[in-house]
Amino acid sequence: MxxxxxxxxxxxxxxxxxxxxxxxxxxxxxxxxxxxxxxxxxxxxxxxxxxALPLMVAHVSELTGDNAFLRRDIAGLPMLVTHDGAGAYRAFINVCRHRGTRLVDAESGCARRFTCPYHAWTWNNRGELIGIPHEREGFPEADRESLGLKPLACVERHGWIWVAPDDATMGELDGxxxxxxxxxxxxxxxxxxxxxxxxxxxxxxxxxxxxxxxxxxxxxxxxxxxxxxxxxxxxxxxxxxxxxxxxxxxxxxxxxxxxxxxxxxxxxxxxxxxxxxxxxxxxxxxxxxxxxxxxxxxxxxxxxxxxxxxxxxxxxxxxxxxxxxxxxxxxxxxxxxxxxxxxxxxxxxxxxxxxxxxxxxxxxxxxxxxxxxxxxxxxx
Ligand code: FES
Ligand SMILES: [Fe+2]
Missing domain, CATH: 3.90.380.10 (Naphthalene 1,2-dioxygenase Alpha Subunit; Chain A, domain 1)
Structure with a gap:
């Protein structure tokens, strides 16, 4: 103003x-x-x-520290927001890609990786799938690339973290x-x-x-x-x-x-x-x-x-x-x-x-x- x-x-x-x-x-x-x-x-x-809109989901001060994360549930959408060591903010749907358990229960914390509490599939804080127990025997067709955490668009603007359903919607944020x-x-x-x-x-x-x-x-x-x-x-x-x-x-x-x-x-x-x-x-x-x-x-x-x-x-x-x-x-x-x-x-x-x-x-x-x-x- x-x-x-x-x-x-x-x-x-x-x-x-x-x-x-x-x-x-x-x-x-x-x-x-x-x-x-x-x-x-x-x-x-x-x-x-x-x-359909960018949502104000967190403040930057809530994601300080190395590999900070927090989770937010808004209007039925469970979100996991991460801040990696290189300073990038990311958001994902907080749902396991195996059989759908909530991946992260903690409200916030610091973690490089997230392990599902059901069968221990594991993702890093960039959303990449990095571990499937007994993968060779049980999931010979698993394509790790396509089993990353479902991404949402996420940026910092004016001191707040905004999450949108996709990059196109987030592209409109400044407008x-x-x-x-x-x-x-x-x-x-x-x-x-x-x-x-x-x-x-x-x-x-x-x-x-x-x-x-x-x-x-x-x-x-x-x-x-x-x-x-x-x-x-x-x-x-x-x-x-x-x-x-x-x-x-x-x-x-x-x-x-x-x-x-x-x-x-x-x-x-x-x-x-x-x-x-x-x-x-x-x-x-x-x-x-x-x-x-x-x-x-x-x-x-x-x-x-x-x-x-x-x-x-x-x-x-x-x-x-x-x-x-x-x-x-x-x-x-x-x-x-x-x-x-x-x-x-x-x-x-x-x-x-x-x-x-x-x-x-x-x-x-x-x-x-x-x-x-x-x-x-x-x-x-
Ligand atoms: S439901 Fe998450 S590892 Fe099985
Ligand atoms: Fe009032």
Whole structure:
């Protein structure tokens, strides 16, 4: 983000505050309830979105050390990501090529080779098959070359590791990240590391969870006992970069800027930012750290959510960040409870559509991006 953009985002919210109004779209919109609870729709999203786009699956700091690896399961795709001694990142489907056992059970570690826990076929961290016990007798026709681990495309960009189904899709990554990639640099992505992590499964569609991070209309109500008092009522702005979104959520302190010279204004000092990195990640950027919220859609009604608190080196003692992480989890739990409440009533027949107000336009933009990927029509 350049300085002019930073100032214009602050001036925009100060203008809205001064006029006692909100960031408004032209009209309210709707989204069909079936989009959140249909198994057929979820299958379309899996094929047309989760398996069709580059996904933000890890941060570079999670793959440090010689021959580091980690595994990730996202939307039913088990992935093994490796970083070899020469510095190359690779990703594979984490499934044995013999009879399909999960190859690697450990969440992360360092290893040059991976041995299947069933019959000990072994691959190196470049995905090459290097060992088949009793190969000569049992597998005289085995062609080791064609029995490498199934590759996925994998690159590092802006401090994050991206995995895509194939090289052609990955070739579009820079275009896919146009506009938001600069901001990933601006927030200091490369200098971060994970200090605390929480994973939980909730009975809610993945899109309802993303939507909870796209408006501040609920802050003074659902978060009245936690973060509500720190934010201006229903004041937030957003901008779309392709399918991605940047939301600006000014804190009450933003009013102080009216008496300070523009040269001193700092966006992160007076506003939280939420980057929705389409489709499954949200970065909740605060003054001195961020929370990476990564969705793993399990079914149309269930999502595994991974929360990571990510911080720059040495700024505060670890206990400070752990306490911070607990506060974040407490606040986000309020959103997850509401999300499960929404999901539990979807099939009741009360609503055919959910309604997005003019200041909930980011929800409309997000669902439009989903529709575009599925080749459907507008959600309005
Ligand atoms: S299933 Fe993996 S070695 Fe047999
Ligand atoms: Fe919330």
């Amino acid at each position: 350049d300085r002019a953009t930073e100032l214009s985002l602050l001036n925009e919210v100060l203008d809205l505050l001064g006029r006692k109004t909100f960031f408004l779209d032209d009209c309210q919109t709707t989204n069909a309830v079936a989009n959140y609870c249909s198994a057929e729709r979820f299958a379309q999203e899996t094929a047309g979105i989760f398996r 896919f990240l146009a506009g938001i990639g600069d901001d990933l640099d601006w927030i200091g992505s490369r200098d971060l590391h994970v200090v605390a992590e929480t994973t939980a499964v909730h009975d809610v569609n993945w899109k309802i969870l993303i939507e909870g991070g796209l408006e501040s209309y609920h802050f003074k109500v659902a978060h009245k006992a936690t973060i509500g008092p720190y934010f201006n009522d229903n004041l937030s702005t957003y901008q779309a970069f392709g399918s991605h979104l940047r939301s600006v959520l000014p804190r009450v302190s933003v009013k102080e800027l009216a008496t300070q010279p523009e040269a001193d204004w700092q966006l992160r000092q007076h506003a939280n930012l939420v980057y929705t990195v389409f489709p499954l990640s949200q970065l909740l950027v605060q003054q001195d750290h961020l929370i990476w919220v990564c969705m793993d859609p399990v079914s149309e009604t269930r999502t595994r959510i991974n929360l990571k608190t990510m911080v720059p080196e040495g700024a505060q003692p670890i206990e400070y960040w752990q306490r911070n992480h607990e506060i974040t989890c407490t606040t986000l739990a309020e959103d997850f409870v509401i999300g499960e409440s929404i999901q539990s009533g979807l099939a009741s027949g009360a609503n055919d559509h959910l309604t997005f107000g003019r200041f909930e336009g980011a929800l409309h933009m997000f669902n439009d991006a989903v529709e575009r990927m599925l080749g459907g029509c507008d959600t309005a």
